[in-house]
Amino acid sequence: MKPSSEPIFWMLFGGGGMLSALIGPVLILVTGILVPFGLLLPQDTMSYDRMLAFAQHPLAKLAVLVVISLFMFHGCHRTLHSLHDLGVHTGTGAKVAFYGVATLATLLTAGLLLVIGF
């Protein structure tokens, strides 16, 4: 039997589902609501200097890469399978497109984290 790539994508889906279930709401709350409105948190929470220092830390780089990559793989996997439920017949092309977008986002994130430096 030909080895399937499905378990890999399923694990990325599961990892992203778990991570976003744990920290997805609080991340959206902080970056999308609290900081833009200047609520609750210090005004410099997401200032350029603080964010640059954050993104230069090796552990923070790993965290950023894991969050963006797993969120993308989770979202793309689930959307790909939802298309079937909507009556859209997906084949290899759709698979390549959806997982390709998630892979591209992962590579871009890694590249930007390297450009930002240590």
Place this chain on the structure above:
Amino acid sequence: MSRYRSTAKTAARTYMQPMAGWWTKNPYFVRYMVREGSALLLTAYALVLLVGLWRLSQGAAAFDAWRAALASPLSVVFHAVGLVMVVYHSYTWFDVMPKTAPDQPIDPKLITGGGIAAAVAVSVLILAALLWGAP
């Protein structure tokens, strides 16, 4: 669109059950599709973060422009809807968790409750770290 479709192997016209809007006929399936829809919001949010990282790499002016865009009404509506959808995803994720690992000696309610408690605890920890300005 025709409800009949000829396949490559047979010339016969096969009846195809129409798929449009099937999930709107039952609240259970509506909830299912809303859950699946949360994935779209999560993907878009990851892309927002990716753009932020890109703007950060370009310097202070570019990053501040991204910050200003986050405060635009469109962005706030997107994040508010995203927050509700991802909270719902979080709830459903832990709700089905006992079913993904059946035959556990643990009470399913304990697994779901434990997962939700962990999500709340991690969220409070992150907010506390930001409040007291962790490095």
